Amino acid sequence: MAIHFKRFSNSIFNWKLTSDKFISLFTNSDVDETGRHEFLKWHKGGGMFHKSASIDPTAMIDFGAVVHSGSFVGENVHVGSGTVVGDNVTIGQSTKIGYNVALANCTIGDSCVIHHGVCIGQDGFGFFTDENGVMVKKPQALKAHIGDNVEIGANSCIDRGSWRDTMIGDHSKIDNLVQIAHNVVIGKCCILCGQVGIAGSVTMGDYVSLGGRVGVRDHVTIVSQVRLAAASCVTKDITKPGDYGGFPAVPIREWRRQVASRLQTLK
Structure with missing residues (x-):
């Protein structure tokens, strides 16, 4: 037993020497001197922040969170770990941000709730084929703007703009697993249920409700006060307020007649 304990102690001692050499290698490197000391530990929560960031003293930056250069974090904000x-x-x-959220090229309004795993401000999905048949990425250089009192569900994604900024209006509520592509403009007080997918350059008015798994094709305009039934697909502009459903989406009464007619055919 004593022999085994001695071997274990020696292995721990050797590991300690190796780890100390590894740490000293990086603490003496040029990368450490030029980069590491640019980030400081935040006093409330233990997260890290770049010294050029502006953070209100009341903000909570949890351990494992990082605030990069030039960013502004308002009062009573809570940034979760990761x-x-x-x-x-x-x-x-007063905005609350969950765990493992990625924010880039964006602004977030007051009193928002951003749930775990949300990504905001990444490049949109834009490509074209050049004269050689090679797929080339279109520039994605603008931003995403989230209004006040917006809630965004877990693992949803909102792309930055390419020819206009992506915009989410005040008091809009977005469920989990929602994809909002580049250049999309959504009005105030809209509701987007789970697995909704909105393609690029869509314009939506105020008080629009999209049921679960609704799809909206690119460059479509939807006026205010429209409701879409679950699993509907919008393929052209909707110019009149009301309830719609189906693929392609049509006024709800017409869609119900279509469904009833198919059921009668099957009998």
Whole structure:
């Protein structure tokens, strides 16, 4: 037993020497001197922040979260562990951000709730084929703006703009697993249920409700006060308020007649 304990003690001692050499190698490197000391530990929560960031003293930055250069974090904001706030991001007061959120090229309004795993401000999905038949990425250089009192469900994604900023209006509520592509403009007080997919450059008015798994094709306009039944697909502009459903989406009464007619055919 004593022999085994001695071997174990020696292995721990050797590991300690190796780890000390590894740490000293990096603490003496040029990368450490030029990069590591740019980030400081935040006093409330233990997260890290770049010294050029502006953070209100009341904000909570949890351990494992990082706020990058030039970003602004307002009063009473809570940033959860694992979250990365990218360069020049603005977060309004009293906003709560969950775990493992990625924020880049965006502004977040006041009193928002951003649930775990949300990504905001990443590049949109835009490509074209050049004269050689090679897929080339279109520039994605603008931002995503989230209004006040917006709630975004877990693992949802909102892309930055390419020819206009992506916009989410005040008091809108977004469920889990929702995809909002580049250049989309959504009005105030809209509701997007789970697994909704909105393609690029869509414009939606105020008080629009999309049921679960609704799909909206690119460059479509939807006026205010429209409701879409679950699993519907919008393929052209909706110019009149009301309830719609089906694939392609039509006024709800017409869709119900279509369903009833198919059921009668099957009998």
